[in-house]
Amino acid sequence: MAGQESLGEFELIARYLAPLASSVPGAYGLRDDAAIIRAPAGHDIVVTTDAMIEGVHFLKSDGAQRIARKLLRVNLSDLAAKGAEPIGYQLVLGLPVPLDEAWLEAFTAGLAMDQKAFNCPLHGGDTTRSPSGITLAITAFGAVPTGQMLRRGGAVAGDDLYVTGSIGDAALGLEAKLNGRLFSSAAAMVFDARLHLPSPRLAFGAGLRNLAHAAMDISDGLVQDVGHIAAASGLRAVLNADSVPLSQAARQALADAPELLSVILGGGDDYELVFSAPPAAADRLRDLSKLTRLNVTKIGYLEPGHGVGVLDSAGRPVQLEHGGFQHFAGPA
Amino acid sequence: MAGQESLGEFELIARYLAPLASSVPGAYGLRDDAAIIRAPAGHDIVVTTDAMIEGVHFLKSDGAQRIARKLLRVNLSDLAAKGAEPIGYQLVLGLPVPLDEAWLEAFTAGLAMDQKAFNCPLHGGDTTRSPSGITLAITAFGAVPTGQMLRRGGAVAGDDLYVTGSIGDAALGLEAKLNGRLFSSAAAMVFDARLHLPSPRLAFGAGLRNLAHAAMDISDGLVQDVGHIAAASGLRAVLNADSVPLSQAARQALADAPELLSVILGGGDDYELVFSAPPAAADRLRDLSKLTRLNVTKIGYLEPGHGVGVLDSAGRPVQLEHGGFQHFAGPA
DSSP: OTTOSOOOHHHHIIIIIGGGGTTOGGGGGGOSSOEEEOOOTTEEEEEEEEEEEBTTTBOGGGOHHHHHHHHHHHHHHHHHHTTOEEEEEEEEEEEOSSOOHHHHHHHHHHHHHHHHHTTOOEEEEEEEEOTTSOEEEEEEEEEEETTOOOOSTTOOTTOEEEEESOSSHHHHHHHHHHHOOOOOHHHHHHHHHHHHSOOOOHHHHHHHTTTOSEEEEOSSOHHHHHHHHHHHHTOEEEEEGGGSOOOHHHHHHHHHOGGGHHHHHHOOOOOOEEEEEOGGGHHHHHHHHHHHTOOEEEEEEEESSSEEEEEOTTSOBOOOSOOOOOTTOOOO | OTTOSOOOHHHHIIIIIGGGGTTOGGGGGGOSSOEEEOOOTTEEEEEEEEEEEBTTTBOGGGOHHHHHHHHHHHHHHHHHHTTOEEEEEEEEEEEOSSOOHHHHHHHHHHHHHHHHHTTOOEEEEEEEEOTTSOEEEEEEEEEEETTOOOOSTTOOTTOEEEEESOSSHHHHHHHHHHHOOOOOHHHHHHHHHHHHSOOOOHHHHHHTTTTOSEEEEOSSOHHHHHHHHHHHHTOEEEEEGGGSOOOHHHHHHHHHOGGGHHHHHHOOOOOOEEEEEOGGGHHHHHHHHHHHTOOEEEEEEEESSSEEEEEOTTSOBOOOSOOOOOTTOOOO
16 A cells, blocks of 8 residues: 555556455456356356445444445345345445545455355455545345245245244334434344344255245335235235344343334344245245254234234233334435 | 426436337346346457546536437447447446426437447436536447457557548637637538547447557547557557648648648547558458548558657658547646
8 A cells, every 4th residue: 555646447446356255266366347147957046136335334444444344244144035045246335535545455355254154255346436426335145946936925824934034123223323322231232233244044044945935135124014914915914013032132132112112113224034834834844944054033923914913912902113214215 | 397396316227228228138227236247158248438527628608418328439449449349338428406307308319320220229327416517428338259459459560550530620619619710611510510529430349350450539639549559559650741631621621721731630539540551451352441431541560669650641750739538737
């Protein structure tokens, strides 16, 4: 960096990005116009795109490494939800000038760490100047055996509804970050970590092939995303709010402030899997949970109709204030 | 639009984007987390990404329809340069709020027009709010018979260098737009059209498979891009400036202002193909040119060494001021 007035586009690519593609013969060292994606024989290629824009999805103060890891992980979470195993990704990297090389170094270190952990190397992309903020997007590719991609629209009346892991920590982290809500320092750390570093449930998702009827990852909020499965499947979902799995920290926060239920069920960024499966799948789901060391909890069921009903354990409707995240929704 | 205070993300997708994906079964109406890309048996999938950011690559006043068409076409040009035939694309659409629906309607109309013309439908993507300007990116997929993707690095000493079409019009258009350079009104129209609406050379690129040794499209300027082929192939390129094909309008502009040679050879946005082929390919290239109704011109050759030499017809070195486009290059 010393003595470097202006890092050019080609030096940026050679120094920071090409090492991320070095294991991929079809990426040609990022020195060609395009890359080749290869899937194993008998597989479909699944593709998904998620963008993250400074001031909308993150603040620069979140830290370059965490931003990079979240960017890759939210895309991997979509692959997980479709039962796909990662192949690789394309990166859009829009940066203000002059380039902040320390930021870039930490950002690419974050990508390096997680692309290795999840076996999903860089294949190509585009770097550009961005006049007023960091602009990021990843298009990720995965492989599923032909015809076995998990869909939102495959649920059947009588299916049970399940989620992996626990719900609401990330939304509580956002509540602390944006609205200044105070939690115990231990809880605040849990929530912040879940907000900034989701865990793509890849092994669990791959295990759901031929087991779940419908699946997606929870990014916009549990209730809204359950609604997407219901709508795509032409069914009504019934959710038991009391059975939604919470972390110990979230349980405590909810006990202290019951109005947080809306945040927990309606917030987003969980990146857990929500899926439907027939009652006969229960044993195999328990086995999959053990094998992947990931809790899975039945939270409801699907029936004829449309929409989402949220009930408590006594069967009474639960009122929620928060409808879930929409990118363009403004004040009413 | 009337009576609509705030168009939500899901309505935006359903109204403006889903129709662009209606012909693709694997796009699931843009209502799932991911799409399936399918290539014909015996083909590799080629992937390329190009972003366009307001204030860097375009101005909003360029017109939504032209911006959309250029965005798709610059990606298709990369597929053309690799000998690939389009399969489809993922779109990143970052828009300021409140949404400008008239803009969005014209933008998606532009995409509709060109994705039909080039047989490259939308498969999926991500829509988001963008705080301070329109942010666009496309990741496009194409198919080439396995192992036949055209590369930058395949040139052989003794190859001839060729370009399709004519060079410099778009750079002269940019010179008029950014630097206020005046041309005749007929010439200005030609240059402006070439700047805003490149023509991806898909049929020609497909014809170059098994014929060209190396190929790329010209986006950063002829001299710089020829340099990329030379560097990737470990060779030196020799370019005859006088044989570079110019449109009648560019020829006239150059006659009036000889210093424009640097702009023509060093500017960018041509989106023609530059490629190397052995002398024995000359007849087949002539046939391909006739078949595709696209001029092809020999502009130089490759020899052992490195770098690019630009000579005039008498073999004297030509000095150029303009090194080609780099996204992060600032003033020296």
